[in-house]
Amino acid sequence: MTLRALFDLPAPAKLNLFLHVIGRRADGYHLLQSPFVLIDWCDTLHLERRVDGRVQRHDIGATLPDDDLCLRxxxxxxxxxxxxxxxxxTIEKRLPWGAGLGGGSSDAATVLLGLNQLWGLHWPRTRLATLGASLGADVPFFIGGQDAFVEGIGERLRxxxxxxxxxxxxxxxTPLPTAQIFTHPALTRDTEAVIVEGSLDDACRQMDWAGGQGRNDLQPVAESLCxxxxxxxxxxxxRxxxxxxxxxxxxxxxxxxxxDVPVATFPQAELPAGWEGRMCRGLGRHPLADWAD
Structure with a gap:
């Protein structure tokens, strides 16, 4: 049966448990190491097939830029x-912009995964990820289907x-444009690389990344700007x-x-005016992880 539409497709956010900048390539791109985890704060997308070849976007809630990553x-x-x-x-935008949560990249990944089904392409995950890398460094992670240790400029996933x-x-x-952070002269760019030999799972248990080891090298610059x-x-x-x-x-x-439950409820009533916040659960796997391969 030919698919005509796919509704309620989630585009989950990510968190960087730590983010180390370990160098810089000759072309200016920064080399990173970071454990990425998926969380259940999501945008929602709806895809409806058109026979006239046109690609259009419709916004519910926040208005996105004319040429956002979904359209691209x-x-x-x-x-x-x-x-x-x-x-x-059609996109129901719930993730805030300029947050470091990967919202735009996740939306693009969900579009690629969804259209792979809607258009009956049946491309393998690796081919979609390669395409996604040309759109943004975080897109391959969201196509990858699960939490990952990310290296290089975002293209190496374990x-x-x-x-x-x-x-x-x-x-x-206040949002923070990524380019403003990475071009700042005060950014640390020489953190010693984490060497992971053998089992990555063993390294996780030894290093306790989920327990707070490491740091975000971008945070001091971000705090100076915002x-x-x-x-x-x-x-x-x-709290x-x-x-x-x-x-x-x-x-x-x-x-x-x-x-099954967090250590405390989220103190929503204590949020300062204009802030957004919520309690999120780690997902482990992307909800659309089985939509490739």
């Missing part, structure tokens, strides 16, 4: 696959098995005893326990 992903896949069909993309945790996540109102990042970190520290910025910010998270 769909048009790129359409061109690479010589696909005569088009698509209407599957990661960590205990599923709860995370309290807050986002101050004092609210430091304020959010202190806010979480006071959960730990905090760390994710990605290039400005969202900050705290570990809030394992098991």
């Amino acid at each position: 992903a769909a048009r790129l896949l359409q061109a690479e696959a010589s696909q005569p069909l088009g698509v209407d993309i 599957p990661l098995q960590l205990p599923r945790q709860w995370y309290a996540v807050v986002k101050p109102p 004092p609210e990042v430091a304020q959010a970190a202190r806010w979480l520290e006071a 959960f005893g730990n905090s760390r910025m994710t990605g290039s910010g400005s969202a900050v998270f705290a570990r809030a326990g394992t098991g």
